[in-house]
Amino acid sequence: MTTHMPDDSAFKKQLAVRNSRSARWQMFFLAATSAGIVMLAILLMSILNQVFGLVAVYQLADPNTLVNGNPVVAASAPDLANVLKDNLTKGKMQALLLNTVIGKDVDRALLSGGAITQIPTLKVVPADLTTKGFTELTPDDLSALLAANLTSTQLEAIVLEQIVKQEVLQSWNFIDSVFNRGAVEQTVQDRIAGVGLSPTLSADQQKEAKDQWQNATIEWRSWLNIDLLEKSMSATATDAGVRGALVGSIWVLTLTMGIAAPLGIGAAIYLEEYARDSNYRSKWIQRFNTVIEINIRNLAGVPSIIYGLLGLAIFARALGFFTSGQVFTGEEATGRTILTASLTLALVILPVIIINAQEAIRAVPKSIREASYGLGATKWQTVSQQVIPAALPGILTGIILSLSRAVGETAPLIVVGAAVFLSQDPSGPFSAFTTLPIQIFNWAALPSDQFRNLSSAAIIILLIMLLALNAIAIVVRQRYSRRLQG
Amino acid sequence: MTLSNDRDSKAVEIKHLDVYYGSRLAVKDVSLPVYTHKITAFIGPSGCGKSTVLRSINRMNDLIPSARVEGEVLYHDKNLYGADVDAVEVRRRIGMVFQKPNPFPKSIYDNVAYGPRLLGVNKREVLDEIVEMSLKQSFLWDEVKTDLKKSGLALSGGQQQRLCIARTLAVEPEIILMDEPCSALDPIATQRIEELMRELVSTYTIVIVTHNMQQATRVSDYTAFYSIRKEGDDTHEHRWGVLVEYGETQQLFEQPQQEETADYISGRFG
Amino acid sequence: MEAKLELNRKTALLTRAIPQKAAYSDGGTINLSRRIRPGEEFIHTILLICGAISIITTVGIVLVLLKESLLFFGSGELDLVEFLTDTVWQPVIGRFGIMPLVTATLMTSLIAMLVAVPLGLGAAIYLSEYAKPKARAILKPTLEMLAGVPTVVYGFFAILTVSPFLRNMLGQDTVQFQNMASAGLVMGFMIVPTIASMSEDALSAVPRSLREASYGLGGTRLETTLKVVVPAALSGILAAFILGVSRAVGETMIVALAAGSGPNLTFNPFAAAETMTGHIVRISGGEISYNSIDYNSLFAIGLTLFLVTIVLNLISQYVTNRFRESYE
Known part of the structure; x- marks a missing residue:
């Protein structure tokens, strides 16, 4: 009786092929399972890569020495108000008082005539100012009123916003910051030289930008920080939070x-x-x-x-x-x-x-x-x-x-x-x-x-x-x- | 003890009971009395409908959506399947102990107090008393009195079943139905439950379904033997349960009237 | 004797404690009449209403979509044929052809399925046929984490990493910043767990005896898997694929961020094109005014989307149920 089955050696050869095919596919199945997990890891890493890194920060004034050589943090309210007075025009000071203490909805008549004590939203008025009208206030008076009506925390925020004016010129991701520091430095040098600035800027703006880069400091920043939780929506990245x-x-x-x-x-x-x-x-x-x-x-x-x-x-x-x-x-x-x-x-x-x-x-x-x-x-x-x-x-x-x-x-x-x-x-x-x-x-x-x-x-x-x-x-x-x- | 004394006092009388699951007949034309302060045992091969009959005595079958009952179950001269009868009212008077011990996932105390609380008993000292009495009646008190706060599930199988009995006793039912209460227990625990049943029957009426004929002879006063009837060929077979014989236990086992009963109790059946 | 006394005491106690106890101990008549329990009926009604909320939701969806769509078609600006066949969607010039939105949805879904089907099925086969219990206990929940990541995160990932990667690989000119390929790729990974877990259920349901x-x-393990187990579970696997397509069609945030911000009739996967869902999000984000044709047009797109997904879901369920019957 003849058999249709392959003989022993043929079978062995064929079996080897079948087994290796089986092994190859098993590799594929394992790879398919891992692919998603690898993807998840890449996702997490590329997001973390954006969270920590170097930033080029430009600020008009150094917050660490702004208050008579002392840092803004922990400064008293009158000191902070003085800093505002020293750096801002009278008009700006008036606007500040109006926006932060008095409120924009105030009856305009109260501002143009009569003593400031008539303004209901102005809670605290120092004794020597009770007879003055809004328009008669000197920068010193305005500074005193701000100090009397705002907390030091509120004033600190105003100083940072109005005087320090911190701005992040550029940020680098974690990998570049750690492994490609040279490129970071190169970018800074380029920008100071005016290379790579937006071509739509006017000549004056170009100059300003170059100056900013010139005075910028490169520092590490974690974008995930307490500020992010404390700040709310803003059009500028440094002031924005969740x-x-x-x-x-x-x-x-x-x-x-x-x-x-x-x-x-x-x-x-x-x-x-x-x-x-x-x-x-x-x-x-x-x-x-x-x-x-x-x-x-x-x-x-x-x-x-x-x-x-x-x-x-x-x-x-x-x-x-x-x-x-x-x-x-x-x-x-x-x-x-x-x-x-x-x-x-x-x-x-x-x-x-x-x-x-x-x-x-x-x-x-x-x-x-x-x-x-x-x-x-x-x-x-x-x-x-x-x-x-x-x-x-x-x-x-x-x-x-x-x-x-x-x-x-x-x-x-x-x-x-x-x-x-x-x-x-x-x-x-x-x-x-x-x-x-x-x-x-x-x-x-x-x-x-x-x-x-x-x-x-x-x-x-x-x-x-x-x-x-x-x-x-x-x-x-x-x-x-x-x-x-x- | 003479059996004839209580002959007239029937706790429940089942008359021409048919039970259907959907369109399928499960039990056909069962009639029998259940005497007060006696233990009635239901025996028979599996699938003979003895549990179905038991569960129709306290309308437990209502919980199966497709179940339908015809005939009468008379309790205090009232048909339990009358239009006006409330199943909840029935179940608090006719309690049930199940095949597998099923304590609630709560403390021993709360297990026993559950029923009285349902009935609006909320005073702590009254509940304490009921819990103690019920556990004493079910001979569990001495084993658990020091840790009533322990979970009911932490007890052994036999203890769990006695806890379930105590839980049933706590609402003071008139009748207790037991659906193979010892089938999940070891022989020693089984013996304790059997002793307990003999104690309880002086106060309660008991109906028990059992797989174990020795158990029926040991504990019951009356026995009902059920069997299976078939119809149709191998592909479309219909099976339903019927009551073959009912009588005093001793008589039924010693002088069965039906040949089928004799075959079953002598082990010649199926 | 003592026990008897105790029992008597108990009976007295319960007579006091449990209402109507006395009635049946002395053989008097007892009352089994049906009691009206207003509390029970009230609760039943409340629960019925909870159950009915789902029906109300569906009816609400259908009515809202139909009503606003009818207003859209009743505006006189277009008819149904134009809506379905016009190749331009440009509300400003009064062209409302849904074709470009539909093709973009189809393209992104197709790319997603090209990723999700092999990976999802491969993972299902590995988990069901190859993985040891220990490996499975780790791999499966980890893989399922993919389904838990919010889609807006995927969308961000697509424009942050995947799109720049494609542009570096294939050239800045070939690949636009927003493109259907990167949206589709990422969406594919999002759908992998759906397909993997449904297919795995189907594979595990194949009897051991086979x-x-x-x-x-x-037979080798591979031959057994590919020639016996997979064919036996085919309808279950198919149902998983269909559900995957339905997910892809309805997915919004990934395509809104990564696929494109303007309707574009193209089959080039590296071009930007807006999908149906992406368009709804872009137009409704910001203060859209009620009763404008823009507002109404969103519901016409929504209706199309709803019909497509509901049909896909029903087919998937039908296939699953038939599959179940065959083994039960």
């Missing part, structure tokens, strides 16, 4: 959770504990429940930007009288508020919360429900006293994870109308808003290097928030498994 |  955006993010997240968590848990309880109840055998109700289930799974796949359009048309526009706070304050305002953003985000994460909560509730052993019913508990008694407590860690984990999605969600919030510029921090549900990822987006779209550095630093803050949320979720989950073991 | 049959006939 405070307003961070406050906005925290407001939006808190409200989102307040809206989405109860709704999501409620829906999950309904679907798991009530919808399958034999007492509701009506075909209509059954069909309704199936529709809800399918619908939730579909909603989870709808792009978040679509929710943005829904939020724009319904929450911001149609319900604008409510989301703007108009019904409460009576003031006409736009509906593009924290509340609108939170309602929209709540809808985005609702399906995720529901699906996770359903899983957590389903994981509660049937025997616990039976034991409770067997003792004569009603449905809600069983659900509230046995099922929810047992499922709670799972539900909480799901909520936290959905929040970590909400933290980074950007598109729907831009669509519902995040503020392009915030003059003050969001302070409640009816404030105009921006959030951290939107701030990142706005900075990222700007051409300047410094905003790129700021954007990267803000991303690190965002990623820290995300890691914190995930860490909390892990802790909750671990405590849960320990509790189940008794 | 693998053993193949090994039993002398």
Whole structure:
């Protein structure tokens, strides 16, 4: 009898080929798995690369010796006010007093005639100035008034802004700063010589730029610093920070959770504990429940930007009288508020919360429900006293994870109308808003290097928030498994 | 002990009970009495519907969405499946102990106090008293009295089952249904539960489903033997449970009236 | 005797403590009537409303998109045919052809899938068929971190690193600063975990017996995987791909930052072109005035996007469900 199979040696040869092919593909599969992880590492490194590095800083005056040879930091209010007087014109001083203490909305008549004590916003007036009018104030008087009405911290900020006028001319990333210091020095020399300056500058501007480079100091800077958290929006990179955006993010997240968590848990309880109840055998109700289930799974796949359009048309526009706070304050305002953003985000994460909560509730052993019913508990008694407590860690984990999605969600919030510029921090549900990822987006779209550095630093803050949320979720989950073991 | 004394006092009377799961018949035409202060045992091969009948006595089957019951379960002259009967009311009077011990993931104290609390008993000293009594009745008190705050799940299997019994006793039911309460326990724990059942029957009426015929002979006063009926060919077979024989335990085991019963108890069945 | 006393005491205690206890201990009539529990009914209603929110959301989305789109088409500036076939989107001159936005969306999604399909499937095969449990326990959560990175961060990464890299490799003239290739590449990596985890589920659901049959006939691990396991899980894998496409089509921040800031009908991956989602973000960012044709046009784009993703999701779900049935 003949065989159609290859003989022994042929088989051995063929097997070697098959095995080596198998090994090659295994390499590919491993590479495919690692590729994403490598990519993540590159992403993190290129962002960190932007966060630390050298900067060329130019300042009109040295803040370390400005106050009679002493640093601006820790100087007293009168000393700082004196520095202002010495460096600014009388007109500038008047404007400062007007903008920072008196307020621009003041009745102009009070400024042109009568004693300054008549101005209600000017709280403290030294005794020797009580009879003077606003226009009669000398630079010394103005300086005294500033010192009396502002704290030293406020004055310090004004000195830095008006006199020191720090400006970052250029920033270098971490790798260049460490490994390519020569190129950094070369750039500085080039700029001093006028090479590489923007060709659109006029001759005077060219000269000014060269002077600035001449006097610039090269120093290390971490763009991720306390200033970033304390400063808010600004058109200049050195004055810009994430405070307003961070406050906005925290407001939006808190409200989102307040809206989405109860709704999501409620829906999950309904679907798991009530919808399958034999007492509701009506075909209509059954069909309704199936529709809800399918619908939730579909909603989870709808792009978040679509929710943005829904939020724009319904929450911001149609319900604008409510989301703007108009019904409460009576003031006409736009509906593009924290509340609108939170309602929209709540809808985005609702399906995720529901699906996770359903899983957590389903994981509660049937025997616990039976034991409770067997003792004569009603449905809600069983659900509230046995099922929810047992499922709670799972539900909480799901909520936290959905929040970590909400933290980074950007598109729907831009669509519902995040503020392009915030003059003050969001302070409640009816404030105009921006959030951290939107701030990142706005900075990222700007051409300047410094905003790129700021954007990267803000991303690190965002990623820290995300890691914190995930860490909390892990802790909750671990405590849960320990509790189940008794 | 004479059995005939209590003959007239029926705690529950099941009449022509059919149970369906969806369109599938699970138990057909079961009728039997459950006598007060007696232990009634349900025995039979698996799939014979004995648990289904047990769970229909306190309307536990309501929790299975597709389950449907026909016939009557009379309790104090009232059909438990009457239109106006409240399942919650039924279950607090007819308690249940399950096959696998299922303490709540709470302290021993809270496990026992759960039922009374549902009924609005919230005074600490009253609850303390109920918890102590119930644990004493289930012979668990001496083992746990020093750590009532410990999780119910930290107890051994046998202790957990006695905790579940204490939890049932705490709401003072009239009848206790036990669905193979010893099947997950070792012989020593089983013996303790059996002793406990004999103690409790002076105060309560007990119905027990058991796989173990020796257990039925040891603890029960009456026994109901269920079996399976089939219809159709191999591909489309329908199976349902029926009650074959019911009687005083001693009589049923010593002089079974039906051949099928005799086959089963002598081990010649299936 | 003592026990009996205790029991009596207990009965007395419970008679006091638990309502209606006395009724059944002395054989009197008891009341089993259905009790009306207003609290229970109230809670049931509240929970039902929570469940219904999802339906209201869907209805809301459909109504809003339809209403504003109808206003858009009712403006007299254009008709549906023009919307679908015109190759220019330039609201200033009254041209509203969605084609350039659609082609850009298709291009970025296609590039993303070119990255995500081989990597995602490769990773799924490695995790399901090759990785030891220990390696899997580390690799899988790490890979899933990719899905947790906010998309605005990816977008920033695309313009910060990927686009300059492409420009250095292929020339500043060939590759524009914003381009569909870098947006698509980064988006591909974002989608890898989605495809990997869904495909892995499908692969793991293939019964062991099939693998053993193949090994039993002398198959290598690769032959078993590619010729037996993958074909058996094919519909599940397909569902993962479709879901991946749906993700790519709906993804916004990456393309808004990296793909382009103006509609451009081109199939050159290195050119800048704005996608549907990118256009919605750019136009609505800033104070868009209600009732303008710009405002309405966003909803017409949104409707197109919604229909495309919902169809993709439904197909994916249908395929998954059919797949599940075949093994259960």
